[in-house]
């Protein structure tokens with residue numbers, strides 16, 4: 001079943017959510033407006049029809065965001081999300097024409113609502129940048145320069161401070177400086193390495209290795225047991241088992257690699273986008289592609305069920 005949904009944005013950066021009817025599939029959850037594409041309909045026709053039926057608005061401009069296949073116990077859907085910018089006039093005219101409750105919400109506030117499981121990657125794509133730049137292994141001055149350059153760039157990017165060979169105290173000192181730069185620029189920063197760094201540095205989240213996640217899973221630990229409450233958890237995965245592990249520790253998303261062979265791991269063959277997309281289907285988590293990619297691959301990742309891409313070189 002093909003389903004199109006509109007991520008309707010207002011001038012305040014909030015998105016429109018509607019509550020599903022009490023007798024519907026996923027009753028009571030807060031969904032994006034939209035519905036099934038009928039036979040013979042294009043996505044644009046279906047979305048225009050649904051927006052008119054459900055909200056009483058027309059949509060002038062829609063942009064494909066991402067496609068994700070998702071298996072519910074009783075049905076499989078291919079969810080195609082479009083971003084739709086609504087004018088202040090259109091926002092004022094929006095009404096729940098089917099009696100559904102509506103609310104405008106920023107993406108970061110959506111975590112506290114019951115939402116359809118298939119929507120997690122969509123919400124992640126609204127909340128987090130499409131590209132994550134992972135730090136090169138370099139001197140402190142060079143890493144600071146790397147961070148400052150990316151904080152000044154106009155592109156939407158998040159930073160991952162990955163310096164596996166650095167002693168803890170030195171990593172913390174540098175991370176504090178990078179976090180200050182990121183905070184001023186509104187750029188999210190993920191820490192890496194020893195999870196104790198999260199107690200000392202104000203960052204957006206933590207990037208865990210697949211081994212760290214496996215250790216937590218074996219100990220029955222979840223994200224809430226290992227990270228401060230405000231931290232996001234991103235877990236590296238290379239297989240369906242590791243994706244399951246990321247889900248069990250309650251990661252916010254997974255990095256799935258390698259999409260292509262890379263300079264840093266020349267021994268590992270790339271999965272290629274088709275095999276990568278098949279693995280993405282094994283999980284309900286949002287997934288970023290990693291390995292031999294550049295920021296230009298965001299569209300490919302999003303066409304294959306991903307949220308975006310990450311990498312060292314080229315980001």
Ligand SMILES: Nc1nc2c([nH]c(=O)n2[C@@H]2O[C@H](COP(=O)(O)OP(=O)(O)OP(=O)(O)O)[C@@H](O)[C@H]2O)c(=O)[nH]1
Pocket residue numbers: 003005024025026030031032033034035036037075077079116117118119
């Ligand atoms: N509209 C909508 N449907 C979603 C979202 N996320 C999600 O998993 N779905 C699922 O996609 C499927 C199609 O949605 P729908 O029931 O709204 O479609 P529709 O309006 O054409 O249905 P109807 O005419 O049978 O009421 C449902 O199984 C629904 O649970 C979402 O954000 N918005």
